[in-house]
Amino acid sequence: MKLFLYRTLTFFIKPFVRPLLTLRRRRGLETDDKARVNERLGEPSVKRPDGRVLWVDALSVGEGNSVLPVIDYILEEYPDAHILVTTTTVTGAANMREKLKGKRAILQFLPVDRRAYAEKFLGYWRPSIGFFVDSNFWPNILLAAQGRQIPLILLNGRVSDRSYTRWMKNKKIISRLMRAFVFAFAKSERDAEKLSDMGIGEVICVGNMKYGAPPLAYDPEELKALALIADGRKTWVASVTHAGEDEMILRAHLSVRTEFPGALLILAPRHPNRGGDISELAEKSGFRTALASAGGRICPDTDVFVFDVLSALNTLGAFGDLGLFYSYSDIVFVGGSLLPTLHGHNPMEPARLRAAILSGRNVDSFFETYEILESENAVILVDEEKDLSERVKHLMSDPELLTGYRERAFEIAEREAAVLDRTRERLKSVLGGILRAEQ
Numbered sequence: 001m002k003l004f005l006y007r008t009l010t011f012f013i014k015p016f017v018r019p020l021l022t023l024r025r026r027r028g029l030e031t032d033d034k035a036r037v038n039e040r041l042g043e044p045s046v047k048r049p050d051g052r053v054l055w056v057d058a059l060s061v062g063e064g065n066s067v068l069p070v071i072d073y074i075l076e077e078y079p080d081a082h083i084l085v086t087t088t089t090v091t092g093a094a095n096m097r098e099k100l101k102g103k104r105a106i107l108q109f110l111p112v113d114r115r116a117y118a119e120k121f122l123g124y125w126r127p128s129i130g131f132f133v134d135s136n137f138w139p140n141i142l143l144a145a146q147g148r149q150i151p152l153i154l155l156n157g158r159v160s161d162r163s164y165t166r167w168m169k170n171k172k173i174i175s176r177l178m179r180a181f182v183f184a185f186a187k188s189e190r191d192a193e194k195l196s197d198m199g200i201g202e203v204i205c206v207g208n209m210k211y212g213a214p215p216l217a218y219d220p221e222e223l224k225a226l227a228l229i230a231d232g233r234k235t236w237v238a239s240v241t242h243a244g245e246d247e248m249i250l251r252a253h254l255s256v257r258t259e260f261p262g263a264l265l266i267l268a269p270r271h272p273n274r275g276g277d278i279s280e281l282a283e284k285s286g287f288r289t290a291l292a293s294a295g296g297r298i299c300p301d302t303d304v305f306v307f308d309v310l311s312a313l314n315t316l317g318a319f320g321d322l323g324l325f326y327s328y329s330d331i332v333f334v335g336g337s338l339l340p341t342l343h344g345h346n347p348m349e350p351a352r353l354r355a356a357i358l359s360g361r362n363v364d365s366f367f368e369t370y371e372i373l374e375s376e377n378a379v380i381l382v383d384e385e386k387d388l389s390e391r392v393k394h395l396m397s398d399p400e401l402l403t404g405y406r407e408r409a410f411e412i413a414e415r416e417a418a419v420l421d422r423t424r425e426r427l428k429s430v431l432g433g434i435l436r437a438e439q
């Protein structure tokens with residue numbers, strides 16, 4: 001009954017979809033590219049290539065980065081196929097456009113989860129198979145795929161405890177939806193059990209695929225340039241931050257600067273459209289602030305650099321890249337973790353580049369990751385801004401302590417990156433069987 005209600009409601013939302021998308025566009029949450037706006041309505045913006053199309057829904061930046069090795073494997077294994085990559089966020093779309101440049105990849109936005117849009121999308125692209133990432137379970141899209149007998153594989157499958165409890169109260173519905181997946185790679189044994197309970201027939205745990213993503217890239221020449229500009233100043237990065245955390249981080253930086261007056265903070269919000277607001281907050285706090293999206297640069301007297309762009313192709317004088325800042329700074333605070341409404345982000349990205357990791361304790365989405373890091377004394381968990389500032393100052397003042405955290409985090413990140421080999425090995429047999437049966 002509840003599924004029927006959902007499908008009925010999404011049927012009648014048609015008059016409101018375009019106004020809602022326009023509102024989201026004004027907030028920076030939808031594309032400004034007029035040629036691509038209708039992709040959210042299931043309408044293609046480019047011609048379908050001849051031959052086989054394999055579909056990967058990458059959601060946003062983190063999910064996209066985690067499936068890049070899978071995409072590369074598919075393109076190598078199936079030279080006659082094209083990859084259709086869908087994303088939901090503008091940052092995810094920009095990230096995949098850059099990462100897949102020159103490859104046999106088609107980029108589209110995932111349509112809004114309305115039956116007519118899902119049918120139009122799948123009817124045009126006719127994918128031989130689809131890959132979903134994490135827990136992106138859109139009922140109308142899943143049911144449309146089932147109706148067209150398009151097999152789906154879940155990559156890096158996860159289900160939060162809250163979502164699991166909610167879904168299991170509606171087991172009949174979730175079991176029907178999960179029948180769309182012929183196979184699931186779970187990111188943990190706990191997630192494998194949940195996904196199996198929810199109705200996916202074959203589930204295995206190979207580990208968290210986000211650990212197997214390539215280290216974030218950076219230009220070595222820009223790293224040298226940044227070192228010259230910073231000239232030995234103590235630097236720390238606060239990345240993937242959310243609204244409500246930025247104020248806390250800026251107050252922590254005020255405290256850090258009482259002990260290290262020249263300290264530089266590089267603050268990279270999870271949603272770049274908040275950059276202007278963060279810059280204003282920093283300036284009101286008395287910081288000399290540079291905003292990347294406004295052409296701001298890191299200068300010798302910069303106190304806070306707000307990195308509110310996904311990446312930059314120019315020299316450091318323009319923007320730089322997040323991988324560059326992770327590589328330069330020995331200390332990275334991973335945001336999305338200081339407030340109880342948040343659930344954490346992937347700490348392995350900075351760990352792969354030998355940074356010492358700090359985080360709040362609200363990390364449900366990466367519980368197992370932080371459990372491993374904490375058990376091996378490779379992460380510092382903080383409770384609030386005062387704790388954060390004290391920990392940052394301690395690391396800045398104790399090189400031996402800092403090196404220990406950096407090296408332990410790096411060793412764990414390298415060890416866990418082997419998930420890619422395990423995924424490829426199993427995916428080869430699963431994918432081969434499905435695509436051979438199609439021929």
